[in-house]
Amino acid sequence: MTMLKLNSAAELEALRAKILAGRDPAKPCIAVCAGAACDGMDSAAVACAFLAEVGRQQLGERLELRTTGCHGYCERGPNVVVTPGEICYFEVAPADVPEIVAATLRGEVVERLVYHDPASGAKAVHMNEVPFYKHQTRLLIGDNPKIDPMKIDDYLAVGGYAALIKALTEMTPDQVLDEVKRANLRGRGGGGFPAGSKWETTRNAPEKIKYVIVNGHEGESAAFMDRAMLTGNPHKVLEGLIIGAYAIGAQRGFMYTRHDMPLLEKHVRNALAQAKEYGLLGENILGSGFSLEVELHFDVGIFVSGESSALMRSIEGNAPEPRPKYVRTSVSGIWDKPSNLNNVETWANVPQIISRGAEWFTSIGSEKSRGTKLISLSGNVVNSGVVEVPMGTPLRTLVFDIGGGVRDGKTLKAIHFGGAMGGSIPARLIDAPLDFDGMSKLGAPIGAGGLLLMDEDTDMVEVARYLMDFLTKESCGKCVPCREGMQQMLQTLTRLTEGRGRQGDLELLEDLVEVTGLGSLCALGKTSGDPLKSMFRYFRPEYEARISNQAANQAADQAAAGSGDTK
Amino acid sequence: MSEIVLNIDGKEVAASAGMTVLQAAQQADIHIPTLCHHEKLEAYGGCRLCIVEVEARGRKSYVVSCLYPVEPGIVVRTRSEKVDKIRKVLVEELMAHAPDAPELVRLAEEYGADRHRFDKETSFCVLCGLCVRYCDEVKHKNAVGFIENGAVREISFIPEIAAKECWSCQECFTLCPTSYAQAAYLLTEALAFPGRREAHSHAHAHATPEPERRVIPITPVAATA
Amino acid sequence: MCEQKIDAIIEKYRGQPGSLIHALVEIQHENHWLPREVLQRLADALEVSFSQVMQIASFYKTFSLTPKGRHEVHVCSGMTCHLRGAAKLLARVEEITGLKAGETDADSRFTLETGACLGSCSIAPELIVDGKHYGRMTPDQAEAVLKSYE
Numbered sequence: 001m002t003m004l005k006l007n008s009a010a011e012l013e014a015l016r017a018k019i020l021a022g023r024d025p026a027k028p029c030i031a032v033c034a035g036a037a038c039d040g041m042d043s044a045a046v047a048c049a050f051l052a053e054v055g056r057q058q059l060g061e062r063l064e065l066r067t068t069g070c071h072g073y074c075e076r077g078p079n080v081v082v083t084p085g086e087i088c089y090f091e092v093a094p095a096d097v098p099e100i101v102a103a104t105l106r107g108e109v110v111e112r113l114v115y116h117d118p119a120s121g122a123k124a125v126h127m128n129e130v131p132f133y134k135h136q137t138r139l140l141i142g143d144n145p146k147i148d149p150m151k152i153d154d155y156l157a158v159g160g161y162a163a164l165i166k167a168l169t170e171m172t173p174d175q176v177l178d179e180v181k182r183a184n185l186r187g188r189g190g191g192g193f194p195a196g197s198k199w200e201t202t203r204n205a206p207e208k209i210k211y212v213i214v215n216g217h218e219g220e221s222a223a224f225m226d227r228a229m230l231t232g233n234p235h236k237v238l239e240g241l242i243i244g245a246y247a248i249g250a251q252r253g254f255m256y257t258r259h260d261m262p263l264l265e266k267h268v269r270n271a272l273a274q275a276k277e278y279g280l281l282g283e284n285i286l287g288s289g290f291s292l293e294v295e296l297h298f299d300v301g302i303f304v305s306g307e308s309s310a311l312m313r314s315i316e317g318n319a320p321e322p323r324p325k326y327v328r329t330s331v332s333g334i335w336d337k338p339s340n341l342n343n344v345e346t347w348a349n350v351p352q353i354i355s356r357g358a359e360w361f362t363s364i365g366s367e368k369s370r371g372t373k374l375i376s377l378s379g380n381v382v383n384s385g386v387v388e389v390p391m392g393t394p395l396r397t398l399v400f401d402i403g404g405g406v407r408d409g410k411t412l413k414a415i416h417f418g419g420a421m422g423g424s425i426p427a428r429l430i431d432a433p434l435d436f437d438g439m440s441k442l443g444a445p446i447g448a449g450g451l452l453l454m455d456e457d458t459d460m461v462e463v464a465r466y467l468m469d470f471l472t473k474e475s476c477g478k479c480v481p482c483r484e485g486m487q488q489m490l491q492t493l494t495r496l497t498e499g500r501g502r503q504g505d506l507e508l509l510e511d512l513v514e515v516t517g518l519g520s521l522c523a524l525g526k527t528s529g530d531p532l533k534s535m536f537r538y539f540r541p542e543y544e545a546r547i548s549n550q551a552a553n554q555a556a557d558q559a560a561a562g563s564g565d566t567k
Numbered sequence: 568m569s570e571i572v573l574n575i576d577g578k579e580v581a582a583s584a585g586m587t588v589l590q591a592a593q594q595a596d597i598h599i600p601t602l603c604h605h606e607k608l609e610a611y612g613g614c615r616l617c618i619v620e621v622e623a624r625g626r627k628s629y630v631v632s633c634l635y636p637v638e639p640g641i642v643v644r645t646r647s648e649k650v651d652k653i654r655k656v657l658v659e660e661l662m663a664h665a666p667d668a669p670e671l672v673r674l675a676e677e678y679g680a681d682r683h684r685f686d687k688e689t690s691f692c693v694l695c696g697l698c699v700r701y702c703d704e705v706k707h708k709n710a711v712g713f714i715e716n717g718a719v720r721e722i723s724f725i726p727e728i729a730a731k732e733c734w735s736c737q738e739c740f741t742l743c744p745t746s747y748a749q750a751a752y753l754l755t756e757a758l759a760f761p762g763r764r765e766a767h768s769h770a771h772a773h774a775t776p777e778p779e780r781r782v783i784p785i786t787p788v789a790a791t792a
Numbered sequence: 793m794c795e796q797k798i799d800a801i802i803e804k805y806r807g808q809p810g811s812l813i814h815a816l817v818e819i820q821h822e823n824h825w826l827p828r829e830v831l832q833r834l835a836d837a838l839e840v841s842f843s844q845v846m847q848i849a850s851f852y853k854t855f856s857l858t859p860k861g862r863h864e865v866h867v868c869s870g871m872t873c874h875l876r877g878a879a880k881l882l883a884r885v886e887e888i889t890g891l892k893a894g895e896t897d898a899d900s901r902f903t904l905e906t907g908a909c910l911g912s913c914s915i916a917p918e919l920i921v922d923g924k925h926y927g928r929m930t931p932d933q934a935e936a937v938l939k940s941y942e
Contacts (some may be wrong), residue, residue, distance in 0.1 A: 037914040040925035074914030222871040224911030259817060259854060260908060262923070300813060300852035317810035319713075319848050323612075326635050378872040378913035385914055419871065452871060466874055473907070476851075477694065477713075477720030479613050481653075484660035487718040488685050508684075515656040518629045518649070519615045703841070712843025714850040725843050727832070 005279040008287045009165040012278075016156045023157060028063055028104045031081045031145045032092075034263065035070025035228055037385075038077035041091075046078045049094035053101050062105060066154075069144045069232015069267075073132045074385040076115075081145045086127035089113040118382075118404075131383075135401045137364070138388045139372050140348050141225075144232040149267040152274040155235040161280060163351035167243045168288040171354075176247035177203065180350065182358035184370050189215055189343030190418070190447045192369070192436035198340055201330040203248045205338035210250040213334075213341040214241055215311060216257035216264075217299045220419035221470060223450035225374035226344040228386045230257065231264040233348075234271035238294070240350030242280065245292045248340055252293050254315055259298035268296055307522045308341050309333075310476065321478045322522035343448065345374050366392025369436045379416070379452030380407050392433045399430060399453060410455040414539075418447025420467040420474075421527035423534030424460065443534040460539040461546055465493035467531045475524060482525030485516035489532070501547040510536070575643040588632035588643055589617055599645050600654065600674060602661075602744060603695035604633050608704050614695055616674070618653050620644040629653070651678055659684040661693045668693070668745040691747040694720055698739035698748040708732045711739065711748070724752055726759030734763070797822050798830055806837045812848060816855055824864075825856040853907060861896045861903040863941045865889065866920040870909025873916040881917045882906060884931035888938050901942070 006012045032038075032047040047067050054063055071079045076090035082104050089100060089110065096113060103110045115124040117131070124130045147154040155161070167176050181196030202210055214237060218226040230237055241253050255268055272294055275281040283291045297315050310320040312334045333339025349371055353361050362370045369391035375398060378384040382404030389398060395415060399405065406412050412427040423444035425432070432442060439446050454463065468490040477483045489512045492505050513529030520526045535543065571582050575592050582591035587610065592599050602614035610633040617632045622642040629649070644650065658680040662671050666682050666689065675682055694713075699722055702711050710728040714721055724733070733752060740749040756763065801818045805811040815834055820826060826849050835842040849855045867873075867882045882893075891897055891904040912918060915927025919934050926937050 036910065036912040037927070040912040040915045040918065040927040074912075077914070218911070221909040222913050224909075224913055227911045260910060298813070298817060300817060300854045314813065317812045317814075319844075319851050326630065376911075376913065378916070379875050384872070416871075450871075452875065454875065458875070466871070470869075470871075472718050475717035477715070477717045478696075480615050480657050480660060480693075483694070483718055483720065484663070485656075488660060488663075491686065511652075511656055515653050519618055519653050519657065521612055521615070521631075699843075703843075709841030709843040712841075712847050714846055716851045723843075723846070725846065728842060 005277065006286060007279065009169050012156075012161060012165060012280075012286060015278075019153050019157050026084065029066055029083045030063065030100065030104060031066045031068045031071075031083070033069070033071045033077060033079040033081075033145070034067050035074065035077070035079075035144075035232065035386075036224060036261070036263075037074035038070070038079055039263070041077050043078035043092075045094045046080070046092050046097065049097040050101070053097050057101070059101070059105070063101065066148050068147060069149050070141070070228035070386055071145050072136075072138070072141060072228075072386045072388075073130070073383065075383045076132075080113075081127065083146075085125075086145075087125055088115060088127050088130055088133075090115060131404070132385065132387075132402055135397055136388050137372050137390050139352060139364075140229060140236070140345065140374060141232070141386055141388050143236070144228070147233055149232055149234055150270050152235060152271065152278065155233070159355075160235055160351075161239055163354040164239050164242055164280065165286065167246055167354050168286055168290060173203070173247045173249060176243060176354065179358050180244075180247065180353055183353045183361040184358075184368075185346065185349055185353060185361070186369060186436060187342055188345035188349070188373065188448065190220075190421075190445070192440075192446070195342055195346050198330050198342070199244060199248050201328065202250070202338040202340040205331045207337050209252075209337045210248055211334050211337055211339040212241055212245045212248060212250040212253045213311070213315070213339060214253070214255045214257075214347055215308070215341050215343045216255060216268075217311065218258065218344070218448065219299070219474070220421075220448045220450050222376060222378050222452055223419060223448045224376045224378075225386045225449055227258070227261060227264060229348055229374065230344045231261065231267050234267050235275065236351060237344055237347045238271055238275055238281075240347035241294065242285070242292055243350050243354055244340065244342070244347065246290050250340070251291065252295075254295055254297050254334070256297045256299065256311055256315060259300055265296070265298075272296065307524055310522065311341070312339060319476070321476050322524075345449075365390045366433060366435050369434075373434060373446065373449055375434075375449045375451050377403050377451050377453075380410065380455040380458070381405070381453040382407055389434065392435055394431050394433055396430045398434065398451060403453065406453055406455050408455075410457065412453060413456050413458050414454040414460065415444065416452040416454060416463070416531075417444040417450070418530075419450050420470045421524070421530055422447045422450070423530050424454065424463065424538065425534065426538045443530070443537050445530075459497070460535055460542050461493065462497050464532050464535050465490065465497050468493055468528070471524065471528050479519075479521040479525065481516045481519035482521065482528065485512050485520070486525070486528050488512055489516070489529070496543070496546050501549075503547065505547055506536075506540075506543055571637050571639045573637055573639065573641045573643060576645055582637040584637070586637050588619060588621070588630075588635045588637055591637050592632065592643070592645065597645060599632050600677075601633065602670065602693065603697060605697055605701070605742065608697070608700045610634050611696060611700065614657070614693070616654055616657055618650060620647050620650055654678045655680045663688050664690045665693055665745040665747070670744045690721075691745050691750065692722055693745060693747075694722070695744060696722075697742040697744075698722060701739050701742055706732075706736060706738070708736070710736075711751075722748070722751060724755035726755055729755050730760045730763075734767075794822060802830075802834050802837045805834075807839060809838050809840045812838055812840055812845065813852075816845075816849060816852075820855050824860045825858060828857070853905075856903075859896065859900065861900045863901060863922055864903050864905065865938070866905045866907075867893075868908070868910055868912075868916070868918040868920065869906045870911075870913060870916070872913035873909070873918055876916040878917040880931055881919065881929055881934055884934055885919070885938070888935055902938075 034043055050065050078092050080089040080092045099110050109125055115130045127133045143158050185195045186192045187195055216230050245253055307322050308329050310322040314320040315334055329339050331338055365371050372388050372390050375387040377387050387402055414424040416424040425442050425444045472486045472490050475482050513532050517526055517529050575597050580591050580595040600616045602616050603611045612631045612634045618629055619632045621630050655678040658674045662682040663685040698711050702708050710732045711724045714723045805815045831845050835845045867885055889902045893906040896903040919926040919929045
């Protein structure tokens with residue numbers, strides 16, 4: 001089907017009305033999750049089985065099938081959600097498919113596949129009853145089960161691109177910028193820097209040519225929410241980007257994302273092409289006079305390329321070496337032009353801020369951290385997955401109510417935030433609220449939003465060694481403190497874990513953390529010591545014990561060797 | 568050009584807009600140590616030895632002076648307890664690779680660095696990139712480049728280009744703080760186009776030696792533990 | 793190796809130095825490794841110095857400067873995989889294949905890689921062979937999976 005270019009907001013609304021008129025909300029729809037984890041559990045076979053069953057019984061008129069992005073509850077995939085009613089089926093196998101189809105046609109539920117409470121056995125049928133979902137506020141990720149990411153019409157059917165219409169037809173760029181500033185939208189990529197101020201800097205920079213960039217690199221280990229967002233609902237991110245470009249006055253946009261997720265690439269490419277066909281990208285968008293081209297770029301598998309200035313070098317086609325930020329990239333970025341970079345989740349927040357207003361947005365969350373936050377919940381947790389909660393939600397809600405606590409009946413030892421440049425806090429701080437500034441003060445900044453539970457058996461020295469090993473491989477190697485300092489920290493931590501600790505190792509590590517933090521060129525090196533800092537703050541005895549035990553053992557060994565000689 | 572006055576080590580220093588703190592300091596005869604800096608090359612910010620303390624708008628930060636632009640009224644301290652500590656540890660880190668490089672030995676003395684603090688891994692190269700950048704920016708030959716990333720990063724002569732270009736140049740040898748550029752080149756020569764040196768010396772056995780085809784003596788290495 | 797496809801990629805980006813990474817990704821994808829001779833031709837076509845091509849090709853882990861085996865085995869070493877037993881899984885995979893990360897066996901059957909969290913942390917630890925994900929792998933299951941690849 002060829003699509004027609006839309007020349008005005010009215011034409012887009014007419015199209016939306018037509019799409020909705022062709023859809024019967026009462027017609028059952030079976031949505032099969034094809035998110036990264038479900039895909040890994042062969043959800044494709046489940047989707048195929050549904051297709052075969054519907055074909056065999058010729059049910060096309062009575063039943064809708066949809067392959068979607070991540071639903072969220074990855075631990076229990078493959079996930080299937082049946083509407084109306086948002087009936088959730090978990091761990092669905094191809095063999096379960098005929099039963100689900102039959103029950104759906106009869107308006108019944110397959111009881112054995114719904115959620116059962118592990119303790120009481122109580123059932124939860126609908127999404128809003130399932131503990132994993134019911135404590136969440138799914139403003140960003142909630143549309144995922146309703147959308148086939150390959151179909152722009154599905155996004156239009158849930159109200160997509162209405163915010164763009166509002167921005168282009170009812171607001172000036174300054175008004176859009178002002179709305180985002182008043183919403184106090186803070187960057188979701190790690191820094192928590194106010195997006196509005198960043199936009200303003202780029203907007204006010206003297207150069208006429210300006211760029212906007214989606215950072216979809218998501219290099220933080222055990223962070224997977226941005227992929228879930230971008231793969232599952234690419235148009236939401238794109239809509240945010242177009243609105244941002246309008247406010248900033250940018251003519252060209254870049255989506256920078258991972259090369260190793262074939263589905264992600266396919267969906268984003270397709271979204272860009274469909275948006276272009278509808279005239280939502282390109283020349284004179286919806287007849288507004290505003291034009292924007294967006295192209296897709298890929299990281300090629302190294303963490304530092306997610307660092308903003310390194311990312312921009314990479315888009316230029318150069319080695320992704322960061323450059324010192326004495327001039328900000330928002331003033332001088334790609335090809336030395338003002339370049340505004342925000343991450344996937346930040347952009348995804350923009351459409352709802354424009355549609356529903358800054359007042360609505362600031363009514364959600366905590367005082368200095370507004371809105372919701374996507375969290376990748378994993379590690380030694382019962383229910384891992386993609387979670388969305390209002391900022392300010394106590395960690396206890398995330399860990400226990402949503403996450404179901406620690407796996408295998410163990411107790412919680414630590415909560416780790418922010419991947420290899422984040423930090424670990426002890427279980428006793430479980431009532432801390434999820435808040436940019438609060439978590440930073442505790443030494444476990446939210447980062448992009450990867451939350452890991454660590455159980456009682458976790459060796460914190462080994463965790464630090466593991467994280468440092470990860471980072472040394474991801475360093476670009478340009479500056480001395482990052483390249484050499486991290487290597488020396490890794491060697492020292494490796495010695496500790498292997499039982500070869502020396503007196504003075506902790507002081508050595510502290511020196512290296514300090515010098516690497518102060519001296520390094522980019523954020524990778526500057527924050528590489530943060531996990532260790534948090535360890536020294538909360539788990540120091542564990543490190544001290546390693547050294548004193550090891551030093552004692554070595555002394556004993558030497559004594560034993562000595563006495564052997566005299567015999 | 569507009570004059571900017573800043574304070575470096577208690578001294579009022581005049582500089583022009585667009586200059587870096589390092590340039591302003593050098594102009595005022597204030598010494599800041601550098602390893603990867605070269606006036607003919609674009610500032611690189613790799614060795615971080617030129618780090619200084621800057622107080623601007625009431626905020627103290629640590630910046631590398633080779634890249635930090637001068638601003639009116641900023642207060643720069645080229646030495647402080649913290650600055651010295653950073654330099655000391657950086658020198659110690661580099662001495663794990665090149666324990667006897669003369670410049671590092673001198674810096675170690677000045678900053679009290681312990682050359683044995685870290686286990687030796689004598690690769691000799693400190694990855695200052697002078698050879699790579701000089702070959703690129705001044706000679707436009709790109710006969711030597713960086714390969715790999717992080718701790719395994721190396722410089723590497725590209726035999727195809729080196730065979731054509733290096734013989735008559737070899738200018739990077741004298742820039743190298745550790746003599747490693749020369750060693751790497753000779754190794755490339757031996758592996759990729761051996762025999763050239765002998766052929767050349769036979770052909771020119773009786774001719775006056777041409778000055779540009781020199782091999783600079785490698786700095787004598789003191790015996791280290 | 794499909795010379796024509798590689799030539800087409802090189803031609804597509806001729807004269808575009810900024811497209812170096814795109815070209816390298818496409819050649820890697822097509823050919824599974826980057827022969828030096830191809831890189832040389834690419835440098836000439838894109839008007840980029842060969843040393844810059846080498847810098848980028850060796851910088852990124854995605855690119856391979858040596859031929860890979862018929863099957864690419866990836867053991868995820870992301871943080872959740874690590875916490876959920878990736879080290880034991882990797883040890884067994886190393887034992888079965890006789891390889892360390894980054895190596896290819898003499899018969900070119902397997903290339904073993906570790907690294908990059910692929911974001912399917914809920915099904916950790918994970919083994920990925922030729923892009924196919926095998927979630928919640930025990931060392932014994934991994935043995936069975938690898939046997940099915942010749």
